[in-house]
Amino acid sequence: MTSDFWSMGGYARYVWPCYGIAGAVLAWNLWAAGRYLGAAKVRAARALAMASSEAR
């Protein structure tokens, strides 16, 4: 039963890469968005710090 599931009726080499790549694309989107947001927060904090030091 389990081996039937993993063999996908002989189409395993197409079905599983399909799901693997989909998982990778979802994970990349999550990772890249988190990284982009983190970098934007750092840049904004730096800009605010520079602006306040110039004001002094």
Place this chain on the structure above:
Amino acid sequence: MWTWFYKLASPPYVYGVAAAFAPWLFGFAALAIGYGLVAGLGIAPADYQQGEAFRMIYVHVPSALLSLTVYTVMAVASGIALIWRIKVGHAVAAASAPIGASFAILALITGSLWGKPMWGTYWAWDPRLTSELILLFLYVGVMSLRSAFEDPLRGDRAAALLAVVGVVNVPIVHFSVVWWNSLHQGATIVKLGAPSMPGSMLWPLLSMWLGFMLFFGAVLCMRLQAEVLNRERQASWVREAIK
């Protein structure tokens, strides 16, 4: 009546809404995708013609539909930004482009993987496949154009114009299987009339579609926060927002 629309033009309001919505959208997306995976891979019966290979539909169709939906969102946001000069529109368009491009790539790769056992080839210059490839090129063009200008405002406007013009490709992708002879099968769920699938196969597909849409919403919220911060980093409200 239009208060909500005007509020969406306010960067701090949009930043706050996006920050509040993102975790909820991720949570619901995980639930919908989880159910879709279990039901699609384990419960739905094999197709009488394609056998187990049909299970690729549960990632291919949602990613292809999402690539079209995201482009439409990007074009509408660009149109709003151009017509009403609302900067948040450019931010939404900029945040949408990489997400849409990634799902266009996913649709093309999963389509190729499905095409090999069914058509005997990974690629054919078929109307549906070719128009989806053009959609990917449009995403790449919009992103490249935005970053090609030193003045961000000019980059935003040029990219918005291309996004609006390129939206003509969205109906071409969708109706390509109707307008021309195509190797690709016809519409399964987005069409006039009832879906051409039994419920046991359809519900997991709808769940995966919903899950992908919610996932897009969540990632869009994260990227939108970043785009708003990049555009408003000198504004006083940002200090409170990034604490």
